[in-house]
Amino acid sequence: MLGPTNFLTRHLLNFIGAFTVFGVSIINISGAAGLLSIPLAVVAYYASNKITFAVQKSSQSKKIGISKSEYTLIDAQLKQAKSHVQALNQQYVRVRSVRSFKQINEMSKLAKRIINLVQTNPQKFYAVEDFFYAHLPSAVELSDKYTLLTKEQIPSTDVHLALEDTRKTLKELQVTMEDDLKSALSSDIENLKIELDFAKMSNEKRKDRLKIGGE
Known part of the structure; x- marks a missing residue:
């Protein structure tokens, strides 16, 4: 960091x-x-x-505003997450469909945004811990298995079902990562609402003063 x-x-x-x-x-x-x-x-x-x-x-x-041990932990998780994103990006050359390419690309972009947010404000890490410990690693592991199965091209019902199940799980993970991004942004959105409310109140007070002055 x-x-x-x-x-x-x-x-x-x-x-x-x-x-x-x-x-x-x-x-x-x-x-x-x-x-x-x-x-x-x-x-x-x-x-x-x-x-x-x-x-x-x-x-x-x-x-x-965090301890040295927290800093070390978050820094290590950020480095690990970046290596996961690199592994995820390596799947681009292995996928065999536009749909799979788009899905991996979307997950990669989501992951990068979350990592950048935490890197900018490390305290956000605690709002998205599951992303670092579970969601991103699972996305990398599943995408790797999925591209490996599609590469084999074995005409088997079991393989077909496994591919469909993996594709569905990856889609669910993508939605989960979108929720992670929302969680990372939640404090910023809340602060923006507070600032907007304050600005509106200040504007109303200014208008009231102008009215009183005009009278």
């Missing part, structure tokens, strides 16, 4: 720290022992990266 600015800042600080250690050590260590300057610089870079990353995570978690 740390952005590009955090990444660049962290590695710039790491480079400065490593370069400083390298410069100091190569000046103070003479002879063949001076070769130790390189591994010392590498160790300094690694240590600086760990420390700076921890500080950035702590600062970011405080900024968004």
Whole structure:
């Protein structure tokens, strides 16, 4: 959840720290022992990266109002979800019908929107936990099995029934993911309603003041 600015800042600080250690050590260590300057610089870079990353995570978690353990959990789930979306996107080249392609594409877009919302506001994670723990992983697993069965093209009643059942379940999962997206957006919608109500009240008060002034 740390952005590009955090990444660049962290590695710039790491480079400065490593370069400083390298410069100091190569000046103070003479002879063949001076070769130790390189591994010392590498160790300094690694240590600086760990420390700076921890500080950035702590600062970011405080900024968004969650604990460090919650931050670590949500960050891990976001990374896992992104890998699931990549796996889902790989099914594009394996599907054999336009309907299946559209369905996978729609689920992929829903997943990306939910992930982006949680990445922007990590507290939304708790409104869509089932999406991360169950719905998205199930969509990936079922779509993989579905495309595998369609690829085999075995003329069997059992296979046909399995395909129909899987297709139906995938459709249900798509609807469930749409509900997940609504859940992720619910707080934003509620805040928008409050802001609209406040704006209407303010506008009414302004009109009342103008009427009184006009009289």
